Amino acid sequence: MVISLAHLGPTGTNAETAAIAYAHWLEQQQGQKSILCPCPSIAQTLFAVAKGETQRAVVPVENSTEGSVATTLDTLWQLDDLKIQQELVLPISHALLSRGSSLEGIKTVYSHPQALAQCQSWLERHLPSVSLIPTNSTTEALSEINLQPTSGAIAAPRASKLYDLPILANHINDYPDNCTRFWVLERTPTTRGQSRVSLAFSVPENVPGVLVKPLEVLARRHINLSRIESRPTKRSLGEYLFFLDLEGSTENDCIPDALKELAGYTEVLKIFGSYSVVSFTQADIDRL
Amino acid sequence: MVISLAHLGPTGTNAETAAIAYAHWLEQQQGQKSILCPCPSIAQTLFAVAKGETQRAVVPVENSTEGSVATTLDTLWQLDDLKIQQELVLPISHALLSRGSSLEGIKTVYSHPQALAQCQSWLERHLPSVSLIPTNSTTEALSEINLQPTSGAIAAPRASKLYDLPILANHINDYPDNCTRFWVLERTPTTRGQSRVSLAFSVPENVPGVLVKPLEVLARRHINLSRIESRPTKRSLGEYLFFLDLEGSTENDCIPDALKELAGYTEVLKIFGSYSVVSFTQADIDRL
Numbered sequence: 001m002v003i004s005l006a007h008l009g010p011t012g013t014n015a016e017t018a019a020i021a022y023a024h025w026l027e028q029q030q031g032q033k034s035i036l037c038p039c040p041s042i043a044q045t046l047f048a049v050a051k052g053e054t055q056r057a058v059v060p061v062e063n064s065t066e067g068s069v070a071t072t073l074d075t076l077w078q079l080d081d082l083k084i085q086q087e088l089v090l091p092i093s094h095a096l097l098s099r100g101s102s103l104e105g106i107k108t109v110y111s112h113p114q115a116l117a118q119c120q121s122w123l124e125r126h127l128p129s130v131s132l133i134p135t136n137s138t139t140e141a142l143s144e145i146n147l148q149p150t151s152g153a154i155a156a157p158r159a160s161k162l163y164d165l166p167i168l169a170n171h172i173n174d175y176p177d178n179c180t181r182f183w184v185l186e187r188t189p190t191t192r193g194q195s196r197v198s199l200a201f202s203v204p205e206n207v208p209g210v211l212v213k214p215l216e217v218l219a220r221r222h223i224n225l226s227r228i229e230s231r232p233t234k235r236s237l238g239e240y241l242f243f244l245d246l247e248g249s250t251e252n253d254c255i256p257d258a259l260k261e262l263a264g265y266t267e268v269l270k271i272f273g274s275y276s277v278v279s280f281t282q283a284d285i286d287r288l
Numbered sequence: 289m290v291i292s293l294a295h296l297g298p299t300g301t302n303a304e305t306a307a308i309a310y311a312h313w314l315e316q317q318q319g320q321k322s323i324l325c326p327c328p329s330i331a332q333t334l335f336a337v338a339k340g341e342t343q344r345a346v347v348p349v350e351n352s353t354e355g356s357v358a359t360t361l362d363t364l365w366q367l368d369d370l371k372i373q374q375e376l377v378l379p380i381s382h383a384l385l386s387r388g389s390s391l392e393g394i395k396t397v398y399s400h401p402q403a404l405a406q407c408q409s410w411l412e413r414h415l416p417s418v419s420l421i422p423t424n425s426t427t428e429a430l431s432e433i434n435l436q437p438t439s440g441a442i443a444a445p446r447a448s449k450l451y452d453l454p455i456l457a458n459h460i461n462d463y464p465d466n467c468t469r470f471w472v473l474e475r476t477p478t479t480r481g482q483s484r485v486s487l488a489f490s491v492p493e494n495v496p497g498v499l500v501k502p503l504e505v506l507a508r509r510h511i512n513l514s515r516i517e518s519r520p521t522k523r524s525l526g527e528y529l530f531f532l533d534l535e536g537s538t539e540n541d542c543i544p545d546a547l548k549e550l551a552g553y554t555e556v557l558k559i560f561g562s563y564s565v566v567s568f569t570q571a572d573i574d575r576l
């Protein structure tokens with residue numbers, strides 16, 4: 001059976017690169033074939049799996065420079081039945097693509113707000129007076145700017161070939177170790193080699209120490225928290241959900257124990273899954 | 289002396305509304321006059337005060353639906369000498385402004401990504417097939433769309449008069465209690481009635497319990513944490529800064545004690561100030 005993978009499109013986005021890297025990995029590791037299904041937004045990528053239109057979704061969760069992808073966390077909290085099957089970590093390199101012949105001629109730069117933010121200092125140094133136009137994905141504006149030599153777009157170097165647009169400047173991300181974590185989600189998870197557990201909870205009331213209790217449950221068992229992120233409940237200012245990533249596996253005794261105890265200190269507790277992490281290098285990506 | 293207040297422009301943004309509300313409050317409470325200085329971005333609003341171009345800045349910190357304003361937190365961590373002088377909480381109501389005569393004719397909707405996100409469900413229900421175009425502020429596209437009857441923009445109802453654009457739909461935010469917290473920052477803070485302390489820290493190393501220690505310091509003294517937010521250090525995936533808001537004042541003995549102990553469990557600790565909160569109602573805003 002061929003597995004269908006939803007991801008943010010159109011072709012050439014970093015989410016597509018992650019989906020392609022995952023598809024290769026799946027074929028090498030498990031002889032499993034898959035097809036890609038581009039979606040117009042991250043939320044719609046997740047809804048595609050929730051509604052059963054595709055079997056899995058590959059979505060960005062967190063970037064090393066710009067932090068959490070709020071849409072992914074908020075949508076995951078709303079949808080009850082999605083589980084993380086795998087984490088993918090990919091190096092993210094940005095290039096400025098343009099039909100123009102020099103940086104001096106560029107007046108407008110298009111890209112996804114995350115990409116514009118990840119290249120902020122480079123833009124201030126090299127193109128201090130251009131207009132920055134946010135788009136829904138890094139590749140959304142590429143077909144259009146092919147006709148405008150005074151426009152550029154920040155996208156993955158790979159998009160240069162796909163859209164037949166030259167690279168005017170490469171590796172323009174402000175931090176060389178720019179990486180993004182992606183989650184592969186599905187409705188019924190397969191349990192395999194596991195190194196991380198992700199969950200989210202709301203707390204019963206806003207009193208001193210309400211967050212210390214859940215964190216103590218973990219610290220007492222020497223469970224390392226690899227991330228904690230708060231998101232608003234949206235009901236009222238000052239009410240939060242907390243998203244946690246733990247190092248370990250639900251097959252390890254101390255984690256199920258901790259999760260059981262955690263339920264007593266939280267209002268709603270959702271376990272998103274226990275999964276392993278596959279990291280790709282730039283050389284892996286270049287070979288795709 | 290007249291105080292200069294930097295804020296995100298152009299005229300009609302919610303940041304400008306906050307700055308006007310603050311200017312009125314300053315005049316009523318302290319007989320203090322002020323002038324508004326619009327800036328092209330939130331980062332530039334903060335740099336304006338840091339460089340001494342204006343005396344204070346009014347910037348959004350957190351919205352009840354969409355959460356933290358990452359640019360504000362990241363820029364504040366970079367700039368060493370800005371202190372919070374006051375917090376303002378404002379209700380945020382969104383309207384769809386357009387020259388067009390009906391929703392059916394609208395093909396494109398422009399706004400700041402935070403505003404588009406705060407009206408997401410309304411847009412899906414009433415305008416499921418329009419193109420959503422993100423802009424640098426809620427009012428950036430208003431002059432342009434005045435000539436395009438098939439375009440609309442989401443902005444504060446107040447912008448309708450300022451840009452002579454009719455309101456096609458009012459109160460379109462998904463959550464009726466949509467509020468934004470703004471901070472008034474300056475280089476040398478004035479200490480007045482204080483109810484909150486804000487700080488940020490990085491932690492020495494990624495080991496189990498590294499975040500529990502600082503939180504225990506607060507819980508042991510019954511200091512309520514009204515918010516905790518993590519942001520990437522940007523150096524490497526999985527390294528974070530933590531931004532905390534505490535209830536209380538640095539004039540209260542237990543808080544200076546806690547801050548002293550906190551310094552022992554953190555790598556870099558920055559105290560952004562001890563300040564009071566002024567909440568405005570919709571009626572206050574309508575009277576401005």
